[in-house]
Amino acid sequence: MKSFIAFLKKEWQAQLRTGRLMILGCLFAVLGIMNPAIAKMTPWLLGTLADTLSESGLAVTAVTVDAMTSWTQFFKNIPMGLLVFLLLESSIFTEEYQSGTLVLTLTKGFERYKVVLSKSVMLLLLWTACLWSCFAITYGYNAFFWDNTAARSLVFSAACWWLLGVWGILLSVLLSTIARANTGVLVGTGAVFVGVYVISLFPKARRFSPLMLADSPSLLSGAAAASSYRLSIVVTVLSGAAFAFLGIAMLNRKQL
Numbered sequence: 415m416k417s418f419i420a421f422l423k424k425e426w427q428a429q430l431r432t433g434r435l436m437i438l439g440c441l442f443a444v445l446g447i448m449n450p451a452i453a454k455m456t457p458w459l460l461g462t463l464a465d466t467l468s469e470s471g472l473a474v475t476a477v478t479v480d481a482m483t484s485w486t487q488f489f490k491n492i493p494m495g496l497l498v499f500l501l502l503e504s505s506i507f508t509e510e511y512q513s514g515t516l517v518l519t520l521t522k523g524f525e526r527y528k529v530v531l532s533k534s535v536m537l538l539l540l541w542t543a544c545l546w547s548c549f550a551i552t553y554g555y556n557a558f559f560w561d562n563t564a565a566r567s568l569v570f571s572a573a574c575w576w577l578l579g580v581w582g583i584l585l586s587v588l589l590s591t592i593a594r595a596n597t598g599v600l601v602g603t604g605a606v607f608v609g610v611y612v613i614s615l616f617p618k619a620r621r622f623s624p625l626m627l628a629d630s631p632s633l634l635s636g637a638a639a640a641s642s643y644r645l646s647i648v649v650t651v652l653s654g655a656a657f658a659f660l661g662i663a664m665l666n667r668k669q670l
Contacts, residue, residue, distance in 0.1 A: 417525075418531065418532055422532045425533060426536065429536070434503065439547075441495060441544075442545070442547055443547065443551060446549070447551060450552060450559060451555075452484075453484040454479065479560075484559075485568065485634055486631065492545070499541060500603060503537055504600050506537065507591060508594060526662070530662045531662075534583070537583045537586075542576065565634045566633065567633040574630070578625070578627040578650065581624050581653065582603065584657040584661070588657040588660050591668060607625075614626065626643060
């Protein structure tokens with residue numbers, strides 16, 4: 415346990431040293447502020463463009479914004495946040511392969527499975543802090559300007575995106591134990607997401623797809639019930655756990 419905590423501290427220091435922690439913290443804070451800001455500025459922007467649009471034959475009607483507008487923006491921005499997170503953190507293994515620091519760690523008697531667990535735990539903690547801090551910022555501004563009750567299933571919708579992010583992170587960790595270059599991790603992660611997206615296009619398969627968790631608009635508007643996401647959640651949890659076990663197995667067999 416002491417060695418695991420020691421390696422977890424090492425991962426934390428690496429996040430600080432490389433600046434990834436600062437970049438992610440600033441990004442998700444800005445996203446949290448942007449959501450209500452964009453909603454608040456929408457009527458003003460449309461009013462400013464009204465004359466220009468009218469010359470083109472387009473009429474601008476009065477626009478009413480509320481917390482739903484801001485939350486819709488929140489769930490539009492979260493995919494970008496997750497994408498940047500995966501891009502920044504995809505080298506968490508490969509940079510150690512290239513520098514040889516992982517070999518030095520293992521020669522000191524540190525078990526390989528603890529390497530996978532410590533890196534995975536660090537990434538999951540960071541993703542949790544980033545997502546929910548962004549959520550809290552948006553929630554606070556929305557409560558100040560409007561009323562958050564305009565949007566339904568807020569916490570559940572955010573939790574679905576959190577779980578999808580966990581799934582993506584565990585997939586990235588698995589691919590990091592296989593590929594030696596950062597490019598391989600990114601290409602592999604992108605290919606799996608695209609493949610799952612294609613499968614999701616089939617109505618009967620969609621309810622089993624992890625990407626169904628990204629369908630926040632249906633939850634916010636009340637068009638879909640939380641119970642309809644049950645199968646997607648089960649598949650996401652089980653496949654995520656499989657990624658974690660396979661990642662440990664692959665690193666155990668990998669020649670460094």
